[in-house]
Amino acid sequence: xxxxxxxxxxxxxxxxxxxxxxxxxxxxxxxxxxxxxxxxxxxxxxxxxxxxxxxxxxxxxxxxxxxxxxxxxxxxxxxxxxxxxxxxxxxxxxxxxxxxxxxxxxxxxxxxxxxxxxxxxxxxxxxxxxxxxxxxxxxxxxxxxxxxxxxxxxxxxxxxxxxxxxxxxxxxxxxxxxxxxxxxxxxxxxxxxxxxxxxxxxxxxxxxxxxxxxxxxxxxxxxxxxxxxxxxxxxxxxxxxxxxxxxxxxxxxxxxxxxxxxxxxxxxxxxxxxxxxxxxxxxxxxxxxxxxxxxxxxxxxxxxxxxxxxxxxxxxxxxxxxxxxxxxxxxxxxxxxxxxxxxxxxxxxxxxxxxxxxxxxxxxxxxxxxxxxxxxxxxxxxxxxxxxxxxxxxxxxxxxxxxxxxxxxxxxxxxxxxxxxxxxxxxxxxxxxxxxxxxxxxxxxxxxxxxxxxxxxxxxxxxxxxxxxxxxxxxxxxxxxxxxxxxxxxxxxxxxxxxxxxxxxxxxxxxxxxxxxxxxxxxxxxxxxxxxxxxxxxxxxxxxxxxxxxxxxxxxx
Numbered sequence: 001x002x003x004x005x006x007x008x009x010x011x012x013x014x015x016x017x018x019x020x021x022x023x024x025x026x027x028x029x030x031x032x033x034x035x036x037x038x039x040x041x042x043x044x045x046x047x048x049x050x051x052x053x054x055x056x057x058x059x060x061x062x063x064x065x066x067x068x069x070x071x072x073x074x075x076x077x078x079x080x081x082x083x084x085x086x087x088x089x090x091x092x093x094x095x096x097x098x099x100x101x102x103x104x105x106x107x108x109x110x111x112x113x114x115x116x117x118x119x120x121x122x123x124x125x126x127x128x129x130x131x132x133x134x135x136x137x138x139x140x141x142x143x144x145x146x147x148x149x150x151x152x153x154x155x156x157x158x159x160x161x162x163x164x165x166x167x168x169x170x171x172x173x174x175x176x177x178x179x180x181x182x183x184x185x186x187x188x189x190x191x192x193x194x195x196x197x198x199x200x201x202x203x204x205x206x207x208x209x210x211x212x213x214x215x216x217x218x219x220x221x222x223x224x225x226x227x228x229x230x231x232x233x234x235x236x237x238x239x240x241x242x243x244x245x246x247x248x249x250x251x252x253x254x255x256x257x258x259x260x261x262x263x264x265x266x267x268x269x270x271x272x273x274x275x276x277x278x279x280x281x282x283x284x285x286x287x288x289x290x291x292x293x294x295x296x297x298x299x300x301x302x303x304x305x306x307x308x309x310x311x312x313x314x315x316x317x318x319x320x321x322x323x324x325x326x327x328x329x330x331x332x333x334x335x336x337x338x339x340x341x342x343x344x345x346x347x348x349x350x351x352x353x354x355x356x357x358x359x360x361x362x363x364x365x366x367x368x369x370x371x372x373x374x375x376x377x378x379x380x381x382x383x384x385x386x387x388x389x390x391x392x393x394x395x396x397x398x399x400x401x402x403x404x405x406x407x408x409x410x411x412x413x414x415x416x417x418x419x420x421x422x423x424x425x426x427x428x429x430x431x432x433x434x435x436x437x438x439x440x441x442x443x444x445x446x447x448x449x450x451x452x453x454x455x456x457x458x459x460x461x462x463x464x465x466x467x468x469x470x471x472x473x474x475x476x477x478x479x480x481x482x483x484x485x486x487x488x489x490x491x492x493x494x495x496x497x498x499x500x501x502x503x504x505x506x507x508x509x510x511x512x513x514x515x516x517x518x519x520x521x522x523x524x525x526x527x528x529x530x531x532x533x534x535x536x537x538x539x540x541x542x543x544x545x546x547x548x549x550x551x552x553x554x555x556x557x
Contacts, residue, residue, distance in 0.1 A: 003557060004107060004110075004111045004112065004115065004119070004556070004557035005107065005119060005120065005553065005554065005555070005556045005557055007112060007113060007115065007260075008109075008115050008117050008118075008119035008120075008260070009119075009120075009552070011117065011260045013035075013036040013117050013118060013258060014258060014262055015035050015036070016030070016032065016035060016036055016037060016038045016256060016257070016258070017030060017032075017038075019256065019257075019258045019262065019264050020038065020040075020256060020264075022262075022264070023090065023264045023291045023292075024291055025040065025044065025256075025291065028041075029041045029043065029044040029047075030256070031253070033127050033255075036117070036118045036121075036257065036258075037118065037121060037122075037126070037127060037255060037256070037257050038255070038256045039127060039250065039253040039254065039255055039256070040253055040254050040255075040256055040287065041253065042211065042212065042252070042253055042283070044287065045283060045286060045287050045290065048287075048290040048291075051290050053286075053289045053290065054088075054089075054090075054288075054289045054290070054291075054292045054293045054294050054295050055293065055294050055295070055323040055324070055428045056285070056289055056295050056297065056320055056321070056322045056323055057078070057294060057295065057296045057297070057322065057323060057324050057325070057326065057424055057428075058297060058298070058299060058307060058310055058311075058322045058324075058325045058326070059071060059074055059075040059078065059296060059297070059298040059299075059325075059326045059328060059378075060298070060299055060302070060303040060306055060307035060310075060325060060326070060327055060328070060363070060367075061301070061302055061303065061327065061328040061329065061363075062302055062303075062327065062328070062329045062333060062334070062337075062359050062360050062363055063301075063302040063304065063337065063359050063363075063491070063492065063493060063494065063501075064301055064302060064333070064491055064492065065332075065333040065336040065337065065492070065501075066336070066342050067330060067332040067333040067335075067336050067342060067345060068330065068332075068333065069328050069329065069330055069333055069380065070111065070328060070330065070380045070407075070409075070410060071298055071328045072093065072108065072109070072110050072111075072298060073110045073111045073112060073114045073115075073380070073409055073410055074114070074326065074328045074378050074380065074407055074409060074417075074420075075091060075093065075110075075296055075297070075298040075326075076091060076093075076110040076114040076115060076116060076259050076263075076265070076409070077110075077113075077114035077407060077409020077410070077413060077414060077416060077417035077420075078296050078326065078378075078407075078409070078417045078420050078421055078424065079091035079259060079263045079265070079294075079296045079414075079417075080114065080259050080260075080261045080263050080409070080413055080414025080417055081409070081414045081415075081416070081417025081418045081419075081420055081421035082294050082296070082417075082421040082424070082425070083261065083262075083263045083414060084261075084414045084415065084417075084418055084421070085418055085421050085422065085425075087292075087293055087294055087421070087425065088291075088292050088293045088294070089263060089292045089293065089294045089295070089296065090263070090264045090265070090266065090287075090288035090289075090291050090292035090294075090295055090296075091116075091259065091263060091264070091265045091266070091288065091295075091296045091297070092265075092266045092267075092268070092280050092284045092285045092287075092288040092295060092296070092297040093109075093116065093265060093266070093267045093280055093297070093298060094267070094268075094269055094270040094271070094278075094279070094280045094298070094300070095122065095126055095129060095130065095255070095267050095268060095269060095270040095280075096108035096109065096122065096123050096270065097130070097168055097196065097197065097198040097270055097272070098124070098130070098168045098169055099168060099169050099170040099196050099198070099534055100170070100534075101123050101124070101541065101556070102169065102170070102536070102540055102541055102542035102545065103170040103534065103535075103536050103537060103540050103541060103542070104537055104540075104541065105541060105557075107119065107123045107556040107557035108123065109122045109123055109267075110259075111410055111557065112409070112410030112411060112413075113260060113409070113410065113411065113412060113413035113416075114259070114260070114409040114410060114413055114414075114416075114417070115259065115260050116257050116258065116259055116260075116265045116267060117257065117258060117259070117260060118257070119556065120553045120556060122257065122267055123556055124553075126255065126267070127250075127251075127255050128250075128251070129206075129251040129255070129268070129269070130168045130197050130198075130270070131168075132247050132248055132250065132251040133197055133200060133202045133203050133206060133248070133251060134166055134167065134168055134197045134200070135247050136202050136219075136244040136247040136248050137165065137166045137197070137200045137201075137202045138165050138166065139240065139243060139244060139247065140163060140202075140222070140224060140235055140238070140240050140244060141163055141164070141165045143238050143239075143240045144156070144161065144163055144224050144225060144238060145180070145187055145188065147238055148188050149187055149188055154227065154233055154237055154238075155227045155228050155229070156225045156226075156227055156228075156233055157225065157226055157227060157228045158188055158190050159190070160225055160226040160227075160230075161190070161192075161224065161225040162223060162224060162225055162226070162515065163222075163224035163225065164192070164193050164194055164195045164200075164532075165192070165194050165195075166194060166195045166196060166197045166199070166200045167194055167196065167197065168196060168197035168198065169196070170196065170533075170534040170535055170536045170540075171194070171196075171533065171535070171536075172533065172534075172535030172536070174193070174194035174533060175193055175194070175531065175533045176191070176192075176193050177191075177192050177193060177194070178190070178191055178192065179192045193533070194533055195532040195533055196272075196532065196533050196534060198270050198271055198272045198276065199271070199272055199275045199276055199532040199533075201222055201517045201519055201520055202219070202222075202244075202248075202519075203269065203270065203271045203276065204271050204276050204277055204517055204519075204520035204522075205218045205219060205222070205517075205519045205520050206248060206251060206252055206269055206281065207268075207269035207270075207271055207277070207279060207280065207281040207282065208277075208281075208282055208313075208314070208317055208318070208520055208521065209252060209281075209282070209283070210282060210283065210318070212245065212249060212252060215245055215248060215252055216241050216242065216244075216245040217241075218519040218520070218521070219235055219240075219241040219244045219245060219248075219519055220234060220235050220236035220241035220519075221234060221235070221236070221518045221519045222234060222235040222517075222518060222519040223516060223518045224238070230474070232478065232518075234518070235519075252281075252283065253283075254266050254268040254281060254283050254284040254287050255267050255268050255284075259414075260413060261413060261414050263414075264288075264291065264292075266280070266284040266285075266287060266288050267280070267284075268280050268281045268283070268284035269281040269284065271300075272300060273299060273300025273301040273305040273306035273309060273491070274300070274301055274305055274488060274489060274490065274491040274530065275488045275524075275526075275530060275531075275532050276486065276488075277309040277310075277313045277314060277486050277520070277522070278299050278300035278301065278305060278306040278309050278310070279297070279299050279300075279306070279309065279310050279313075279314045280297060280298075282314065282317070282318040282320075285297055285314075285318070285320070286318070286320075294424070294425075294428075297310075299314075300491075301491040302363065302491060303325075303327060303363040303366060303367060304363070304366070304456050304457055304489075304494055305487070305489065305491055307325065307363075307366075307367070308366075308438065308452065308456055308487075309486060309487075311371055311435075311437065311438070312437050312438050312439065312484055313484045313486060313522055315435075316437060316441075316484060317484075317521060321433075321435050322373055322433070322435065323374070323427070323428045323433070324373065324374045324375065324376070324424055324427040324428055324431075324433075325367045325371075325373050325374070325375040325376075326375070326376055326377075326378050326420070326424065327360070327363055327364055327367065327375055327376070327377050327378070328377075328378050328380065328407075329360045329377060329378070329379055329380075329393070330379065330380045330382065330385075331353065331379065331381075331382065331385040331389045331390065331393070332345040332382055332384070332385075333356075334353055334356035334357050334359065334360060334393070335349055335352040335353055335356055336356065336501070337355070337356030337357075337358075337359045337501045337502045338351070338352035338353055338354065338355035338356030338357075338501075338502065339352060339355055339356075339501070340352045345384070346384040347384075348386040348388060348389060350388060350389065350392060353389055353392055353393075354392070355502060356501070356502055357392070357393065357396055358502055358503035359494075359501070359502050359503050360377065360393070360396075360397075361396060361397070361400065361503070362458055362494065362503040364377065364397060364400055364402050365400065366455070366456055368400065368401070368402065370436070370438050370455050370456065371433075371435060371436060371437075371438070372433055372434040372435060372436045373433040373435060374427040374428075374431040374432075374433050375402055375427075376402065376403050376404070376405055376420070376423045376424065376427060377393070377397050377402055377403070377404045377405070378404075378405055378406075378407045378420050379393060379404055379405070379406050379407065380407050380408075380409075380410065381406045381407065381408055390404075390406065403423060405419050405420045405423050406419065407419075407420050438451055438452060438455050438456055439451040439452065439455075439485075441482050441483065441484065442482060444476070444481055445472050445475065445476065445480075445481050445485065445514065445523055445525075446462070446464070446472065448484070448485045449462055449485055449487070449509075449511065449525055450462055452485070452487060453508075453509045456494075457494045457495065457509065458494055458503060458504065458505055459494070459495060459505075459506075459507045459508060459509055460505075460506055460507065460508055461508050461509075462508060462509050462510075462511055463508050463509070463510045463511065464511040465510065465511060465512050467512070467513065468511045468512055468513055468514050471513065471514040471515065472514050475514065475515075475516050475523060478516075480516045480518070480523055483516075483521055483522050483523055484521070484522045484523070485522060485523050485524075485525050486517070486520075486522045486523065486524045486525065487525050487527065488524055488525060488526040488527060488530045488532075489509070489527045489528060489530060490527075490528055490529070490530060495507045495509065496509045496510055496527040496528030496529075496530075497528060498528075509527050509528075510527060510528060511525055511526075511527060512526050512527060512528070513525075513526040514526070541555070
């Protein structure tokens, strides 16, 4: 059996100009990066403003497990399935971070016969967007420290610097550092830390910006520190926003690639969904909606993280209304939620499935009852899944009024996604949602956190630590209590304890830290043991990645 990268390398990509032409994109908007990938000039979206928007379909999933769910694979296979049944479609995805690629994943461009290509490029440097984001982030850090070194005219308190440097790699050694050592000419000594690039506010800003001017304004609003008299200091105060925008002027342009079956794919931006808002760029999504009658997008991790933030943050800010939601699940993952070890998943076990399926049903209920959107459950079928197990899921979802469709896109590509595509079309044509947010903006920060914990997670309440209470009070005094909240929480549980699988009840969520991402336009709430710099596992994927003398890469899945 071929690996994902062998499958991707077995398919000859079409010239990206052909893909653009078939999508109705004039060559004048296309900026080539070789023959198989391109950026699109931002004027394209403005010039298409009179075109009607296509239907927006969100693909999300159950709470992830080591057994895997295949959300990105399903997203791509659904788009190819829609293409196969004669629909004009585009897919909009996030760019992979190098941290997970070399750490636990080894690749994040789909899988099997449902992938975006060129797979190696997308998983590695691609068009350089993440490098530009890292450079802009670290330019701001350098200008901040230089300002203090050069006399500190803004009266910045070095103990209250909130801006971190970043690197797009899992590197636990950089979580806590002391820098500026070696005497006066080498800076001001202080404790510091690094974030992974996908957790940088610059990433969130780029993904939520609607134009270059909006990008610059958002960058200028970023709060980097506080003064000795506790006033916020912004990137604009440091006169950094212009240079940062210059570094990002190409990165903000959406990237166009293709699926294995030639469906146009926009792969742009990549914030993590457990520590950021977890969605591809607004510009890419809106462009996909203009060129396709159906735009298929995904949001990271389970629906309690990625989908919640997609709906409560991205859709709210960008004025988007999804037409339908696909919730991806596997029998294997649900049995893990029911307490089985990964080594025990191949045998039929209806008892474990019954214990685990509440996880899926809670996600389905959230989409249906909280956000009031039409939905379908897509089950990625594995050879070891039995008919009894599949029928059990179908019956449980039917009780909620939601259909279940089997998906075999990993093995069969778009053909294996045709049934799901037809159900998505039916939802869009026959069922009208009444899209509602999980909370309104006029409540307090605590009100919004509590709404998410009770409505989406199924918890009883929140416990706010003293430091977080002070932070909430300070942010409220600064006027940041009327913006969305971005919950930073473990992806492995509805709760903030990753060991609580399934659909736990009776828990409280501990709020440890609250900070503002003023440029992105939301408040970040850190819970449990969440970290903004991951580490590499004992056996990182990097150990298995290699390249031969002809430049052919192996080991990326």
